[in-house]
Amino acid sequence: MNRMPDLTRPHLIALRNGLLRWHKSLLDAERAAYERDVARIESSGQYLQLVLGDPWFAWLREISQLIVIVDETLARKKEPATPAEATCLIAKARELPVPSETGPEFARRYEEAMQRDPAVVLAHGEMMRVFAELAKD
Numbered sequence: 001m002n003r004m005p006d007l008t009r010p011h012l013i014a015l016r017n018g019l020l021r022w023h024k025s026l027l028d029a030e031r032a033a034y035e036r037d038v039a040r041i042e043s044s045g046q047y048l049q050l051v052l053g054d055p056w057f058a059w060l061r062e063i064s065q066l067i068v069i070v071d072e073t074l075a076r077k078k079e080p081a082t083p084a085e086a087t088c089l090i091a092k093a094r095e096l097p098v099p100s101e102t103g104p105e106f107a108r109r110y111e112e113a114m115q116r117d118p119a120v121v122l123a124h125g126e127m128m129r130v131f132a133e134l135a136k137d
Contacts, residue, residue, distance in 0.1 A: 006083070007083075007086075008080070008081050008082065008083050008085075008086045009074065009080070009081065011086050011090065011134055012070055012073060012074050012081055012086050012089065013074065014130060014133065014134060015070060015086075015089060015090055015093055015130065015134065016067060016070045016071065016074065017130075018126070018127055018130030018131075019063060019066060019067050019070065019093060019127075020067060021123065021126060021127075022063070022097070022123050022124075022126065022127045023060065023063045023064065023067065025119055025120055025122075025123030026060055026063070026110075026113060026120060026123070027051065027057075027060060028119065029113050029116070029117040029119060029120045030056065030057055030060065030113065031047065032117070033113075033116065033117075034050070034056050034057075038056065059105055059106050059109040059110075062096060062106055063096060066089070066092060066093060066096070069089065070089055073085060073086075073089065090131070090134055093131075094131055096110075097110065097124055097127050097128070098110070099111035099114050099124075
């Protein structure tokens, strides 16, 4: 019998790595906007506190939460991730990078970030390439 290899774990790792890069780009863009519009961030500790608790960064927590779910899924030993779980997580991730002027808060804030920072546009393209690679297998 010729079985296809189980790509669940490699797919989840690729998704996680793509989400981490995308998230970092958005955090960098929001930090620059915060420092321009609100106040200079004096330390990495202050920055962490802002990311975790300030409304300015709240919209990015959807990505953070998804990364945690992917990490937890990858870390399971007794019940490894199933192909169905990976498909579900990839589908959930695909819903996020959809900029919109009139959509939900995440989509609106993402649209604003893309309009103001070319690095976010590049990160968006990279995330789309990750999704395209995941769809090939």
